[in-house]
Amino acid sequence: MVVNKCLAITTTRAISISASTTSPLLLVSSSLSTRNLPLSLSRPNPTTLSLNSSAKRLISFYTPPMNILNKLGFGFKSTPDQSSMENSSIAQGPDDDLPAPGQQFVQLGAGCFWGVELALQRVPGVTRTEVGYSQGFMHNPSYEDVCTGTTKHNEIVRVQYDPKDCSFESLLDVFWSRHDPTTLNRQGNDVGTQYRSGIYFYTPEQEKAAQESLEKQQKILNRKIVTEILPAKKFYRAEEYHQQYLEKGGRFGFKQSTEKGCNDPIRCYG
Known part of the structure; x- marks a missing residue:
């Protein structure tokens, strides 16, 4: 079902x-x-x-x-108080967090962030992943706020990686493989702006590589890709229970491996 x-x-x-x-x-x-x-x-x-x-x-x-x-899917959708939408300029500002020395950030949105994070955790050279919300208009949103669809945030994974051990292109390969980039604001039965496809870059080099990768993927799929490629904005870390959700066991306590190079199938809800 x-x-x-x-x-x-x-x-x-x-x-x-x-x-x-x-x-x-x-x-x-x-x-x-x-x-x-x-x-x-x-x-x-x-x-x-x-x-x-x-x-x-x-x-x-x-x-x-x-x-x-x-x-x-059994949640409610309420509208956040208008006052809580203040400070939107902060939410729309750049991500001012800094990666570890010698490492880089990228934000990737590809539907529900649980399975995407696990896939990225397994990539050699990825040193840290966090799930959260970005690209919206509300400062410090909660998961409930994002689910209303009114804040325009996206569920994203912020990836920290060592470019000496992990190419940006290898992260994009995982990104494309984890979702359908031709469906607007939807991944399967997950519908809403928070499930949109997006690559959010920190450097001009990342932007260029993302555009080239999209064009290459467009030819492979032969369908219009709706992935947005935009500068990374303020990152709001999601609630702690969302972090490394599948690694910790998901709903049923069945922990899934984060071992580098692991190819075990990913059970998106645990």
Whole structure:
């Protein structure tokens, strides 16, 4: 069965208790919602409690730290507050992080970043990978924000590599092999701007090599490639549970090898 990541299933239950000096009144409400608390495969957090001056209490039964269902298609799509879209100039600025001495960065977007990261981890000469968000208009976005499709971020892997041991072209070979660059804002059943194909360069040499590689790939596929080639922008590291997700075992705890040169099939969701 194929799970479509656009399906939204969420449930909200809230209990509102109002205290009175003469007699207590208990009001219980339960409703379905597509904007509040999503179901998740992760373990729920402890109940949260907030009080206001009117002695009313709102008890939230569920606040998931890891919305894995959203990643798999059972999430919700809400619109971030407009105020959170401030500082877009920072998000649109260049990536000011520095690689290790003698090494280089490149950002690659090729659909869901879990499987792409594992493939790049296996490349000889790659010394570090991080998954995150870039090319959007929101400063410091969360995964939930990116999933709304309103921030225009892309799920990307930032690769640090040693050019003495790893050519830029070898990274591009892995990039092309991991996705279909002819589908706009989509990879299989993963649909949204965060799944678009993109090469985000740090140097003029990378830009030139990316353009030449795209033209070569265009002839091989004989279909129009929609991959964007743009300067790398501010990199926002994704939540920790996304980092090296498949190496750590994915959903089911089945760890996948990151050994250099490994050709084991990649199970994209663990």
